[in-house]
Amino acid sequence: MHRLRVPLMVLILIAFALVPVYCWWVDSVYPLTLFGRILVFALAALGLNLALGFGGMVSLGHAMYIGFGAYAVGIGSALGLESGALQILLAMLITALIAAPLGWIALRTQGIAFIMITLAFAQLFYYVFISLRMFGGDDGMTIQKLSAWGALTGNKVAIYLSLVAALVLAIWGISRTVQSRFGLVLRATMVSERRVNAVGTPSLPYRLAAYVISAELCAVAGYFLANLTSFVSPAYMAWTLSGELIVMALLGGSATVFGPVVGALALLLLEEGLKAFTDRWALILGPIIVLIVVFLRQGIWGLLSDPSEKPPGGSGGAHG
Amino acid sequence: MSLFIAQLLNGLQFGILLFLLAAGLTLVFGIMSFINLAHGVLYMLGAYFAAAAFALTQSFLLGVIVATVGVFLVAAAADRLGLSVLHRRDHLDQVLATFGIVIFCNELVRWIWGNAPVFMDTPAALSDSLDIFGFIYPAYRLVILAAGLVVAVGLYWLIERTRIGMLIRAGASNRVMVSALGVNIGWLNVFIFALGGGLAGLAGALIGPITSVQPGMGDGVLILTLVVIVIGGIGSIRGAFLGALIVGLVDTLGRIYLPMLLRNIADPSVANAVGPALASIGVYLLMAVVLAFKPDGLFPVRRRQG
Amino acid sequence: MGVQSIQKLIEKDKVDLITGVTFSNVMMAVAKPLADANMIFIGSNAGPGPLAGPQCNQNFFFTSWQNDAQSEVMGKFAADRGYKRVYVMAPNYQAGKDFVSGFKRFYPTPLVGEVYTQLNQPDYSAEIAQMMAAKPDALYVFYPGGMGVAFVRQMRQAGALGKVPLLSTSTTDGSTLPALKETALGVLSGTFWGPDFPNPVSQKFVADFRAKYKRIPSQYAAQAYDAALLLDSALKKTGGKVDDKAALRAALRQADFKSLRGNFKFSANGFPVQDMHVFEVAKDSTGEVSLKTIATPLKAHADAYVSQCPLK
Numbered sequence: 001m002h003r004l005r006v007p008l009m010v011l012i013l014i015a016f017a018l019v020p021v022y023c024w025w026v027d028s029v030y031p032l033t034l035f036g037r038i039l040v041f042a043l044a045a046l047g048l049n050l051a052l053g054f055g056g057m058v059s060l061g062h063a064m065y066i067g068f069g070a071y072a073v074g075i076g077s078a079l080g081l082e083s084g085a086l087q088i089l090l091a092m093l094i095t096a097l098i099a100a101p102l103g104w105i106a107l108r109t110q111g112i113a114f115i116m117i118t119l120a121f122a123q124l125f126y127y128v129f130i131s132l133r134m135f136g137g138d139d140g141m142t143i144q145k146l147s148a149w150g151a152l153t154g155n156k157v158a159i160y161l162s163l164v165a166a167l168v169l170a171i172w173g174i175s176r177t178v179q180s181r182f183g184l185v186l187r188a189t190m191v192s193e194r195r196v197n198a199v200g201t202p203s204l205p206y207r208l209a210a211y212v213i214s215a216e217l218c219a220v221a222g223y224f225l226a227n228l229t230s231f232v233s234p235a236y237m238a239w240t241l242s243g244e245l246i247v248m249a250l251l252g253g254s255a256t257v258f259g260p261v262v263g264a265l266a267l268l269l270l271e272e273g274l275k276a277f278t279d280r281w282a283l284i285l286g287p288i289i290v291l292i293v294v295f296l297r298q299g300i301w302g303l304l305s306d307p308s309e310k311p312p313g314g315s316g317g318a319h320g
Numbered sequence: 321m322s323l324f325i326a327q328l329l330n331g332l333q334f335g336i337l338l339f340l341l342a343a344g345l346t347l348v349f350g351i352m353s354f355i356n357l358a359h360g361v362l363y364m365l366g367a368y369f370a371a372a373a374f375a376l377t378q379s380f381l382l383g384v385i386v387a388t389v390g391v392f393l394v395a396a397a398a399d400r401l402g403l404s405v406l407h408r409r410d411h412l413d414q415v416l417a418t419f420g421i422v423i424f425c426n427e428l429v430r431w432i433w434g435n436a437p438v439f440m441d442t443p444a445a446l447s448d449s450l451d452i453f454g455f456i457y458p459a460y461r462l463v464i465l466a467a468g469l470v471v472a473v474g475l476y477w478l479i480e481r482t483r484i485g486m487l488i489r490a491g492a493s494n495r496v497m498v499s500a501l502g503v504n505i506g507w508l509n510v511f512i513f514a515l516g517g518g519l520a521g522l523a524g525a526l527i528g529p530i531t532s533v534q535p536g537m538g539d540g541v542l543i544l545t546l547v548v549i550v551i552g553g554i555g556s557i558r559g560a561f562l563g564a565l566i567v568g569l570v571d572t573l574g575r576i577y578l579p580m581l582l583r584n585i586a587d588p589s590v591a592n593a594v595g596p597a598l599a600s601i602g603v604y605l606l607m608a609v610v611l612a613f614k615p616d617g618l619f620p621v622r623r624r625q626g
Numbered sequence: 627m628g629v630q631s632i633q634k635l636i637e638k639d640k641v642d643l644i645t646g647v648t649f650s651n652v653m654m655a656v657a658k659p660l661a662d663a664n665m666i667f668i669g670s671n672a673g674p675g676p677l678a679g680p681q682c683n684q685n686f687f688f689t690s691w692q693n694d695a696q697s698e699v700m701g702k703f704a705a706d707r708g709y710k711r712v713y714v715m716a717p718n719y720q721a722g723k724d725f726v727s728g729f730k731r732f733y734p735t736p737l738v739g740e741v742y743t744q745l746n747q748p749d750y751s752a753e754i755a756q757m758m759a760a761k762p763d764a765l766y767v768f769y770p771g772g773m774g775v776a777f778v779r780q781m782r783q784a785g786a787l788g789k790v791p792l793l794s795t796s797t798t799d800g801s802t803l804p805a806l807k808e809t810a811l812g813v814l815s816g817t818f819w820g821p822d823f824p825n826p827v828s829q830k831f832v833a834d835f836r837a838k839y840k841r842i843p844s845q846y847a848a849q850a851y852d853a854a855l856l857l858d859s860a861l862k863k864t865g866g867k868v869d870d871k872a873a874l875r876a877a878l879r880q881a882d883f884k885s886l887r888g889n890f891k892f893s894a895n896g897f898p899v900q901d902m903h904v905f906e907v908a909k910d911s912t913g914e915v916s917l918k919t920i921a922t923p924l925k926a927h928a929d930a931y932v933s934q935c936p937l938k
Contacts, residue, residue, distance in 0.1 A: 142654060294417065441779075441807075441809065588740075
């Protein structure tokens with residue numbers, strides 16, 4: 001079954017790349033908007049899963065980094081810094097400067113305390129951005145001039161295709177990372193941090209690095225989100241969004257690299273379909289989430305994987 | 321100076337309110353190690369049950385009783401009907417599954433009762449204020465204070481001094497052994513979970529009349545409640561109580577005095593903008609600081625292995 | 627979420643015209659996609675300042691109000707009543723700050739206190755105590771929805787409601803009164819319409835609404851009703867055709883319909899020029915808790931941002 005994985009993944013990625021063609025065929029921009037959003041969250045969930053699925057770090061605060069990426073575009077654009085390349089660099093720099101100390105503090109704790117502290121920091125920045133009246137506060141800010149990339153500025157198809165490229169790059173990168181020595185140590189810390197330290201490898205630098213890298217991917221996702229919606233607001237940093245990212249990672253399969261992408265696709269398409277059906281879609285989505293957690297713990301993509309790959313947690317599983 | 325004392329009282333009273341909310345959650349979380357994000361939803365159900373009973377009978381007391389017992393039964397049923405599967409899963413699973421329950425229940429409530437706030441009032445006898453040392457203090461707040469203290473003492477006595485409490489603590493330590501000794505651990509867990517639910521329902525019934533009874537009312541307080549428990553220390557009623565008081569005081573005094581302090585050192589427009597924001601994040605900063613130094617909280621129960 | 631719905635309507639369903647939007651932050655988010663799509667839009671609630679000023683658009687028509695007007699009228703009322711010590715409270719977010727500045731625009735005396743509370747804060751007892759200690763002659767607040775219900779209840783329980791006149795915006799309206807009932811008696815608020823208006827269109831609207839929904843309509847229902855009346859009048863003029871956007875726009879701009887609020891006229895920026903009134907929560911002739919008109923401090927009032935709008 002798992003030999004189908006790589007071809008299936010390639011097929012899905014090609015399908016993503018072909019969406020602009022589909023749009024031309026049905027003469028509607030809407031699929032681009034919809035799939036653009038799906039890919040943004042796929043990238044963010046992919047990033048989160050490096051920390052969550054492979055490092056065992058349950059962060060309820062990753063949406064905050066999406067916000068940083070989006071605000072880099074918004075605030076940059078408002079202050080005259082319009083170059084797309086500079087905005088991405090700025091977003092990544094700020095994210096690194098904040099994720100490193102935050103991650104260091106949070107990693108001193110475990111279990112529920114870790115979850116709560118990541119939540120707390122996200123709430124902190126959420127309130128800070130709400131009070132920034134000059135950048136729209138909680139009303140958010142319309143971005144009049146999108147990231148400048150010469151002739152391609154504001155071209156939705158170009159933005160979309162570069163997002164696909166970014167996603168492919170991220171998948172490749174994370175896949176290599178997970179299989180490298182770094183990834184091995186990281187996954188070992190998920191099983192037992194104490195043993196990793198006992199054999200002489202300090203666990204903290206590895207976990208912190210994974211945390212920061214996952215934050216950077218979220219920031220890049222945020223950059224694309226701002227460009228796709230021409231808008232940024234503190235709502236992009238709400239803790240409920242972080243919760244949704246975790247659902248996506250789990251739904252797809254948190255023990256796999258590609259799982260979160262599938263999870264994002266499945267969850268957002270499900271929401272889209274349910275919303276068309278009824279206003280009361282939460283009545284259906286809620287139980288679906290519960291059922292997945294209880295019965296399909298390895299996720300949709302996880303069904304296709306190697307039985308030796310187990311998702312973090314499951315039964316018992318405190319990381320000591 | 322006397323205003324300061326009044327604010328101190330307000331802070332303590334807010335803390336007790338938070339404790340009422342946290343008591344049920346800490347019981348379930350501390351003793352069963354079950355993170356129940358749906359605790360906020362149980363609180364909301366309590367408020368709605370009380371409002372419905374009040375609308376029918378005009379009796380506040382009946383409303384409170386209906387809410388407490390009603391939510392107790394709902395929690396017991398939910399546990400028996402399947403939620404118990406989650407007891408043995410890890411925290412992440414519990415967070416996600418109960419998250420799903422939260423969005424389902426919020427929508428359900430919206431469907432049944434509508435989106436707008438529902439009417440609920442304090443009983444006429446308690447709607448006035450009393451004059452205490454020259455301060456006007458709402459009588460109803462004293463009721464909440466009393467309720468919080470009764471719950472605190474009651475829970476402490478239950479857990480530390482009764483046989484059931486002993487069984488609960490033993491079950492949390494070592495399920496299998498307790499089961500082997502002939503105790504029905506399954507029903508015991510259902511009882512604890514239902515008790516946690518009942519406490520949430522009680523909180524909803526008591527607090528509903530002073531705030532707004534509407535869908536999603538549990539979500540905001542849930543975060544604050546989690547913060548209280550994490551600061552106080554997971555697993556101890558004493559931790560939850562003291563944690564709640566500290567959070568109540570810090571939040572209240574922060575909200576009032578931080579903007580005031582800022583106005584003295586900075587421009588009023590800056591103070592007006594930054595002050596409330598700082599006050600909002602005050603509690604989160606407190607939690608981050610506490611966790612950085614004492615990752616298990618201020619008054620943790622000594623964790624047993626196993 | 628709002629942006630997604632609007633994008634779906636524009637791109638997938640390819641609608642001709644959109645109405646609605648409750649919240650200002652959503653309104654701001656969807657303004658650009660609407661403008662980019664050259665979509666005709668009839669706003670029936672949120673009317674944020676930037677859309678009345680620099681970001682005004684010939685395609686946007688609002689049948690509700692410009693956000694600040696509802697607080698401006700209370701400011702004027704406070705000035706007219708001669709209050710000297712006014713204390714102001716609002717939640718710490720964009721709308722809260724906008725409403726306070728609207729109030730201050732028409733109430734020039736310096737405030738005795740200006741306090742911003744946390745969004746959806748559950749407990750106001752500390753702030754109420756602080757306010758009482760400042761001994762103001764009047765308190766102005768903006769607390770919409772659940773916050774309004776909580777705040778008014780806590781004011782009543784603290785014994786403050788009888789002592790300090792409470793002026794408000796969006797705090798005691800059709801959406802919160804059913805939850806507050808008698809608790810809110812005596813509270814004053816400001817907006818463009820009340821259920822006791824004598825004109826025949828309004829009277830019929832109130833009677834029909836009560837018959838069908840068994841409650842008094844809120845101003846939000848009135849705004850939406852007027853949006854429908856406006857659209858109807860415009861479509862009558864274009865003969866039901868929506869393809870010619872310019873013609874539809876011109877027909878909308880004429881606003882040739884009998885509004886619930888009496889006269890209706892658009893400013894150059896698509897916002898209404900209208901009277902703003904002050905209401906008191908009181909029992910009406912049937913004994914139900916409702917709103918009673920007590921003053922009209924602002925007549926034929928245009929919004930404060932129209933001069934910043936490039937349209938003429």
